[in-house]
Amino acid sequence: MRRRRLDPSVSVVIPARNAEREIAPTLAALAGADVVVAVNGSSDSTPEVARTYGATVVVLEQPSRSAARNIGAATAE
Amino acid sequence: MISVVIPAWNAAGLLRRLLDVLAKQTVEHELVVVDAGSTDDTARVAREAGATVVASPQRNRSLARNLGVAAAHGDRIAFTDADCVPAPGWAEALGVCLESSELAAGPVRIEAGARPNMAERFDLLWRYPQERYVAAGVATSANLGIRRDAFDAISGYDRRFHHGEDTDLCLRAADAGFGLTWCPAAEVAHPAATRLRAVARRGFEHGASASRLARAYPGRAGRRYWTSPGGLIRRGAALRALSVEPVDDRGVELAARIDYGSRIAGSLWAEVVRRAVR
Numbered sequence: 001m002r003r004r005r006l007d008p009s010v011s012v013v014i015p016a017r018n019a020e021r022e023i024a025p026t027l028a029a030l031a032g033a034d035v036v037v038a039v040n041g042s043s044d045s046t047p048e049v050a051r052t053y054g055a056t057v058v059v060l061e062q063p064s065r066s067a068a069r070n071i072g073a074a075t076a077e
Numbered sequence: 078m079i080s081v082v083i084p085a086w087n088a089a090g091l092l093r094r095l096l097d098v099l100a101k102q103t104v105e106h107e108l109v110v111v112d113a114g115s116t117d118d119t120a121r122v123a124r125e126a127g128a129t130v131v132a133s134p135q136r137n138r139s140l141a142r143n144l145g146v147a148a149a150h151g152d153r154i155a156f157t158d159a160d161c162v163p164a165p166g167w168a169e170a171l172g173v174c175l176e177s178s179e180l181a182a183g184p185v186r187i188e189a190g191a192r193p194n195m196a197e198r199f200d201l202l203w204r205y206p207q208e209r210y211v212a213a214g215v216a217t218s219a220n221l222g223i224r225r226d227a228f229d230a231i232s233g234y235d236r237r238f239h240h241g242e243d244t245d246l247c248l249r250a251a252d253a254g255f256g257l258t259w260c261p262a263a264e265v266a267h268p269a270a271t272r273l274r275a276v277a278r279r280g281f282e283h284g285a286s287a288s289r290l291a292r293a294y295p296g297r298a299g300r301r302y303w304t305s306p307g308g309l310i311r312r313g314a315a316l317r318a319l320s321v322e323p324v325d326d327r328g329v330e331l332a333a334r335i336d337y338g339s340r341i342a343g344s345l346w347a348e349v350v351r352r353a354v355r
Contacts, residue, residue: 059132060148061124070147071131074233075140 011036011076014055015068020044027053038072040064079172079222080107080151083128084141088159089118096126098162104169109149111141139234139242142218146233152225156218161185162266163220171222174260179227180250182207182216183263193269195328196276199336200269202329203319211259214251215298218243220265227255241286244298273335280336284343302344308337 011034016023023046027035030053037050041063050057058075060068081099085092092110099108110123113136123130131144146154153175155168167183174181185205189197210216221243231249238245247257270276290299308314312330313323315337323330 056134058134058144061120061130061132064148067129067148067150071144074143074147075134 010034013038013069013072013076015040015065015072016046016050017041017063017065017068018044018046020046020049023049024053027055034077036072036075038068038075040068078105078107078151079153079155079168079175080109080146080149080225081155081157081168082109082111082142082145082149083157083159084111084113084133084138084145085115085119085123085159086113086136087115087117087119089115089122091159092119093122093126095157095159095161095163096122096128098165099168100126101165102163102168103166104172106155106168107149107151109145111145111148113137113141135236137236137239138218139236139238143233143236146225146228149225154223154225154228156221156223157265158219158267160268161219162188164264164266167220167263167265170262170264171220171260174258174263175222175224178258179224179255180216180247180257181222181260181263182211182257183220183222183260183265184208185217185219186264186266187269188266189269189271194271195326195332196271196273197269198326199276199329199332202316202324203321204269205267206320208259208261209320211257214257215244215247216257218246219267220263222260222263223250227253231255238286238289240282241290241299244286244290245293248294248298273332276332276336277339280339281343281346284340284345285347286343287340288344288347300344301348302337302340303348306341309334309341 013036015038035055037055037057039046040060047057108128110128111131112120113133131148133141155171185207187200187204234242284302287300291301308318315333316323
């Protein structure tokens with residue numbers, strides 16, 4: 001199957017918290033895209049899983065979805 | 078509220094000192110520490126001081142400060158660095174100055190031991206001429222405040238500038254019509270360099286960023302040091318290039334020449350290795 005060409009000027013920002021299981025299929029589906037996972041308040045292996053899929057990972061130790069979106073957007077190229 | 082944003086990398090010891098001092102600020106504030114992949118206790122020290130902690134995916138001061146602002150809740154932002162020591166009234170004074178101007182910068186006072194060595198004596202002589210910087214429309218981020226809406230309007234720091242990022246930020250803010258005001262009551266202390274090697278490294282980085290700024294802002298900012306090697310040859314010229322009158326101190330003269338020579342090397346490097354911006 002030919003992979004779709006994804007617009008490199010678009011980055012996908014995903015806020016994630018304790019989502020080590022749910023995030024894998026999402027990232028697999030986004031393969032080839034510029035993905036920033038903004039982990040917030042996580043105590044599981046969400047950052048490691050996201051890195052395995054080649055995503056840029058930025059971690060906010062405190063849980064805050066809106067702040068996570070902001071830092072994700074600031075990280076995106 | 079004012080949010081204090083601090084980029085940090087392997088700076089646990091310095092950060093502990095800074096956070097202790099910030100706990101004595103005269104105004105309520107939020108602390109945000111951005112850790113760029115430290116292998117020491119930086120994140121733990123920040124957490125214990127009650128700071129919001131962000132782990133940056135890159136070691137880049139511009140990105141780190143942008144991430145810190147993104148995680149902050151204040152309508153005003155105060156930037157300083159892990160090796161700085163702000164006065165107790167710093168955040169309050171900066172907050173007041175930001176009521177009348179979108180950007181505000183205060184003095185950065187250099188501190189050294191009782192018997193300063195040549196590197197320290199050199200730094201005491203010239204660093205930081207923040208008031209002169211502000212008069213020229215720029216400021217160092219070691220002591221810089223900005224309103225959050227203004228920061229967002231210019232998309233924050235440009236991460237292509239690893240050094241000179243503060244000059245670039247101030248110039249873009251000016252282009253957007255934002256004012257920068259001198260805020261003498263908001264004082265930050267900064268240790269002098271203690272070794273000539275540190276003077277050389279800083280000079281190199283400064284020379285490189287000055288070249289890039291000269292390219293990005295022709296006639297307005299930056300300087301191509303390699304085009305004026307005279308500062309290296311004539312006695313006192315390296316100090317005069319920093320707007321300091323030469324002094325009768327051979328150690329300072331040597332440190333100034335090392336600084337100037339490193340600036341030339343850095344500017345050449347930036348011209349040849351065109352990690353160019355714009």
